Amino acid sequence: SIVYLNGEFLRLADAKVSVLDRGFVFGDGIYEVVPVYKGVPFRMHQHIARLQRSLQSVRIHLEYTEAQWQALVEGVLARVDDSASNLMVYLQVTRGVAKRDHAFPAAVEPTVFCMASPFARPGKAQREEGLAAISVPDTRWLLCHIKSISLLGNVLAKQAAVDAGVDEVLQFREGYLTEGSSCNIWVVKNGVLMAPEANHLILEGIRYRFLAELARNAGIPFEARPVSAEEVNDADELMLTSATKEVLPIVRYNGNPVGTGKPGPVYALLRASYDRVIESL
Numbered sequence: 001s002i003v004y005l006n007g008e009f010l011r012l013a014d015a016k017v018s019v020l021d022r023g024f025v026f027g028d029g030i031y032e033v034v035p036v037y038k039g040v041p042f043r044m045h046q047h048i049a050r051l052q053r054s055l056q057s058v059r060i061h062l063e064y065t066e067a068q069w070q071a072l073v074e075g076v077l078a079r080v081d082d083s084a085s086n087l088m089v090y091l092q093v094t095r096g097v098a099k100r101d102h103a104f105p106a107a108v109e110p111t112v113f114c115m116a117s118p119f120a121r122p123g124k125a126q127r128e129e130g131l132a133a134i135s136v137p138d139t140r141w142l143l144c145h146i147k148s149i150s151l152l153g154n155v156l157a158k159q160a161a162v163d164a165g166v167d168e169v170l171q172f173r174e175g176y177l178t179e180g181s182s183c184n185i186w187v188v189k190n191g192v193l194m195a196p197e198a199n200h201l202i203l204e205g206i207r208y209r210f211l212a213e214l215a216r217n218a219g220i221p222f223e224a225r226p227v228s229a230e231e232v233n234d235a236d237e238l239m240l241t242s243a244t245k246e247v248l249p250i251v252r253y254n255g256n257p258v259g260t261g262k263p264g265p266v267y268a269l270l271r272a273s274y275d276r277v278i279e280s281l
């Protein structure tokens, strides 16, 4: 497959960066993942806005306009072999290549990388049977709103799920829910949808605002507020959202059924609304 690296379209096997790239040495970079349905990037404007915010937060200076990002992504999409499948576009920018030193190098060109890979929308089993999750302490840093490529905390969290034989983790900081290893978490109690506020302790997913919109349109009350571990234990429904998982129900939590142990009615409404939007693209 063909990828974009620093101004060129190359075969994946020919795309190389220096071992002195600060992404490799320090994890000094940011990224984005954009789902593409039938060739149409979904919520591209919001993904690019988040990318620009991430760049600003870590002070990587890259003067790409939204139109330039769009052209770059379209360039990669135009070169995809299997353009019939749904795709996820991965975009990464690192501070660039420089002699190893923690402080920002004086003059450096950021490394810009983009690739597209096929992605399968969640299937019947995940939608209808749901997922299992466990709770873990959130051991990550305090700037989780930045979509940083330094993902060691998220990697260890996800591996804790794999080691426990479940699909996902719910992370908690000082007794309050933050998010999953690479997804946002939603809690339903008495018909009210809740999620932690989008502050520095979570990554505000593009699906975060999208699901809140779907809830509003479906007449489901939504509250962005701190959610305690007790409230999660006591939830009627739990669900998660991300670019590739879309929205999926969590039906077992720490070994116990969530609510009835089956995907709930609020999930069903939101999933149906989600599918309608994607089918209308």
Ligand code: PMP
Pocket (backbone or CB within 6 Å): 033, 154, 179, 180, 181, 182, 183, 184, 202, 203, 204, 205, 206, 207, 208, 241, 242, 243, 244
């Ligand atoms: N939180 C974290 C930590 C993530 O990595 C992701 C996925 N990128 C999300 C939330 C969900 O974001 P999105 O809906 O944009 O995929």
